[in-house]
Amino acid sequence: MTFQCVHCGTVNPPHVKKRMSGAGWALFIVLLLFCIPLCWLPFVLDGCQENEYLCSGCGIKLG
Numbered sequence: 001m002t003f004q005c006v007h008c009g010t011v012n013p014p015h016v017k018k019r020m021s022g023a024g025w026a027l028f029i030v031l032l033l034f035c036i037p038l039c040w041l042p043f044v045l046d047g048c049q050e051n052e053y054l055c056s057g058c059g060i061k062l063g
């Protein structure tokens with residue numbers, strides 16, 4: 001499968017950036033309120049992270 005950016009037409013594979021999902025932030029706030037020693041958990045749990053794809057040519061957000 002080849003990738004091509006619809007914006008700039010580059011065929012270089014996009015950059016993948018990890019970022020916290022909405023559910024991760026919600027869990028973080030709950031832990032912050034009720035269990036502060038564990039509030040770092042959402043930052044390391046895979047289920048609380050989502051991938052963000054950025055074009056390596058123009059930097060536009062993909063998908």
Ligand SMILES: [Zn+2]
Nearest residue numbers: 005008055058
């Ligand atoms: Zn692009």
